[in-house]
Amino acid sequence: MLDDAAQKMGLGIAIGDPLTLIHEPTNEWDPNAVKVFWKGEWIGYIPKDMAPLIVAEVPEVAQGLDAVVTGLSTTSQRDAFRLQISIPIPKASRRLRELGVSSAFAWDFDRTTGADKLRLVISCTETAFRELQELLGASYDVSKCGYSYYPAQDGRHYPWYLSLTDSTGKAPDNPEQVEQLIRSLFGAPSETTRIRERQERLKELEEKQEDINTRLETSRAEERRLRREFDFNKRAWEQRAEKAQEQGEQAIELAQSVEGELSQQLDLKEQELQLALAENKALADQLEQGSNELATLRLDLEFLEQAGPAGVVTELSYTPWSSTDEEVTEQEVTNRLLNSLRGVAGSARLKPRQCLELVSEELCPGNLLVLDSAWAAADQVKGFEHSDQLFELLWLLATGYREQKLTGAPDRIAGQVFGGSSYAPRESQTIESNPQAKRARTFSYGSKAVEMWQHLKIGAKDSENRTLRIHFCWDEELGQVVIGHCGKHLYNPNH
Numbered sequence: 001m002l003d004d005a006a007q008k009m010g011l012g013i014a015i016g017d018p019l020t021l022i023h024e025p026t027n028e029w030d031p032n033a034v035k036v037f038w039k040g041e042w043i044g045y046i047p048k049d050m051a052p053l054i055v056a057e058v059p060e061v062a063q064g065l066d067a068v069v070t071g072l073s074t075t076s077q078r079d080a081f082r083l084q085i086s087i088p089i090p091k092a093s094r095r096l097r098e099l100g101v102s103s104a105f106a107w108d109f110d111r112t113t114g115a116d117k118l119r120l121v122i123s124c125t126e127t128a129f130r131e132l133q134e135l136l137g138a139s140y141d142v143s144k145c146g147y148s149y150y151p152a153q154d155g156r157h158y159p160w161y162l163s164l165t166d167s168t169g170k171a172p173d174n175p176e177q178v179e180q181l182i183r184s185l186f187g188a189p190s191e192t193t194r195i196r197e198r199q200e201r202l203k204e205l206e207e208k209q210e211d212i213n214t215r216l217e218t219s220r221a222e223e224r225r226l227r228r229e230f231d232f233n234k235r236a237w238e239q240r241a242e243k244a245q246e247q248g249e250q251a252i253e254l255a256q257s258v259e260g261e262l263s264q265q266l267d268l269k270e271q272e273l274q275l276a277l278a279e280n281k282a283l284a285d286q287l288e289q290g291s292n293e294l295a296t297l298r299l300d301l302e303f304l305e306q307a308g309p310a311g312v313v314t315e316l317s318y319t320p321w322s323s324t325d326e327e328v329t330e331q332e333v334t335n336r337l338l339n340s341l342r343g344v345a346g347s348a349r350l351k352p353r354q355c356l357e358l359v360s361e362e363l364c365p366g367n368l369l370v371l372d373s374a375w376a377a378a379d380q381v382k383g384f385e386h387s388d389q390l391f392e393l394l395w396l397l398a399t400g401y402r403e404q405k406l407t408g409a410p411d412r413i414a415g416q417v418f419g420g421s422s423y424a425p426r427e428s429q430t431i432e433s434n435p436q437a438k439r440a441r442t443f444s445y446g447s448k449a450v451e452m453w454q455h456l457k458i459g460a461k462d463s464e465n466r467t468l469r470i471h472f473c474w475d476e477e478l479g480q481v482v483i484g485h486c487g488k489h490l491y492n493p494n495h
Contacts, residue, residue, distance in 0.1 A: 013038055019067040019085055023055050034061060108191040109175060117143060118171040121158030129160045135185050140164040140172060205268055212258055219251055289429060299410055341391060350387040352378035352486055355394055364398035369480045371445050377487025383465045386458055390468060393422060393456045402481050405474045411454060426453045430493060440491045441471055443484030452484045464488050
C-alpha cells in the first residue's frame with residue numbers, strides 16, 4: 001500500500017496503531033480512491049482492487065473510517081512498505097458476507113501436503129470458496145478442489161479443500177506467497193500463522209510482564225529499605241528527608257511509567273479473557289446439551305425398569321403379541337403379509353403418495369393423520385426409488401410405534417421398533433437453533449403449530465430419487481401419529 005519503503009519505515013508505524021480511511025472522489029486517476037492517514041499524516045492509498053468494495057459497502061469512509069494496523073511487511077527488494085489493516089464493521093454488508101469476510105472465514109495448510117501438491121483446507125461460504133479458487137487459479141494450477149470429507153484438523157472441520165501445483169507439476173516452493181494472495185482478498189491469515197502470531201505476541205507480553213514485575217519489585221524493595229531506615233533511625237530522618245523525597249519522586253515517575261505499560265498489557269489481557277469467556281460459554285452449551293441427553297436417558301431407564309423383565313420392545317424386533325403357539329402363528333402370518341406388501345411396493349415402484357394411501361387409508365385407517373403438507377411433499381418426489389423401505393417405515397409408524405406411544409413409552413423407547421439408524425428423535429443443535437430450519441419443520445393442524453423434530457430417514461445422498469425424510473409427532477389427545485412432511489430433505493444450514 002505504501003511506496004518509498006525506507007522513508008515509511010522511518011515513521012515508526014507499529015502494529016495496533018490507529019488509522020483513518022477517507023474516500024477521495026475527486027482523485028483524477030480513480031474516483032474510488034481511499035486515502036490512508038496515520039497520526040494525521042497521509043501515508044498512502046488502499047489497493048485499487050479493494051477500494052471500490054470499501055466505498056460501496058462502507059459509507060462511513062466518506063467522512064472518515066477508523067482502522068487498525070494488524071501487520072507490517074516490505075517487498076523482497078525493499079522498494080515498497082506494506083501495511084495490513086483491519087476495518088471494524090458492526091454489521092457486515094451482504095457483499096462482504098457473500099465473500100466470507102467475517103469471523104466464520106478460516107483456512108489452513110493441510111498436514112497431508114507433500115512434494116507433489118500443496119493442499120489447503122477452508123471453512124467459508126461456497127461463494128467465497130469459488131472466488132478463492134478463481135484467485136489461486138490465476139497463479140497456480142488447481143488440480144483438485146471441492147467439498148472436503150477429510151477428518152478434522154486441530155479439532156476443527158474444514159468443509160472445502162484445494163490442491164495446488166506450480167508449472168512444473170510440483171507443490172509451490174513458497175507457501176508464503178499463497179498465503180499473501182489469500183490475505184490480499186480476504187484479509188485472513190492461515191490458522192497456523194494465526195496461532196504462531198498469537199504465541200509470539202503472548203511470549204512478548206510475558207517478557208514485558210516479567211520486566212515490569214522486576215522493576216516493580218525493585219521499587220518495592222527500595223521502599224521497604226527506606227521504611228526500615230525510618231523506623232530504626234528517626235533522628236536521621238530530617239537529614240534524609242530531602243533524599244527520600246527525591247527518591248520518592250523518582251519512584252512516582254517510575255510508577256507512572258509502569259502504570260502506562262500495565263494499562264496496555266491489561267487491555268491485551270482483557271482481549272484474551274473475552275476469548276476465554278467465549279470458549280467457556282461454548283463448553284457450557286455443550287455441557288447443558290449433554291445434561292439434557294442424560295436426563296432423557298434416565299427417563300428411558302425409569303420407563304424400562306417400570307416395564308419389568310418382559311419389556312416392551314427389544315433392539316432386534318417388535319412383537320405386538322404374547323408368545324403362545326396360536327398367536328406366534330398369527331405373527332408369522334402378519335410378517336409374511338408385511339414382506340409381501342413390501343415386495344409389491346418395491347417391484348411395482350409405488351409412488352410416495354401411493355404408499356401413504358396404502359398404509360393410512362387401506363391397512364391402518366385412523367392410525368395416521370397425514371397433513372396436506374405431507375401429501376404435497378410426497379407428490380414432489382414421484383421418482384423415488386426405495387418404495388419398499390418407505391412402505392415398511394410407514395407400516396411400523398402406524399402399528400408398532402403407535403402401540404408403544406399408547407402405552408406411554410418415551411420417544412426413544414418407541415423409536416426402537418424401527419431398528420438400525422432409520423429413526424432420529426431430534427435434529428442436531430445447529431438445525432434446531434436455525435430460524436429457517438425451524439420454520440421448515442413447523443406444521444399446523446387444527447389450532448396447533450407443532451415443531452416436528454422427530455423424523456425417519458431413507459438415504460443420505462442429496463438426490464430426490466434416493467433420499468426421503470418423514471417428519472412426524474405423536475398426538476396423545478387424538479391417539480394418532482401426525483405426519484407433517486414426507487418428501488425431500490428439508491432445509492439444512494450445513495448443506
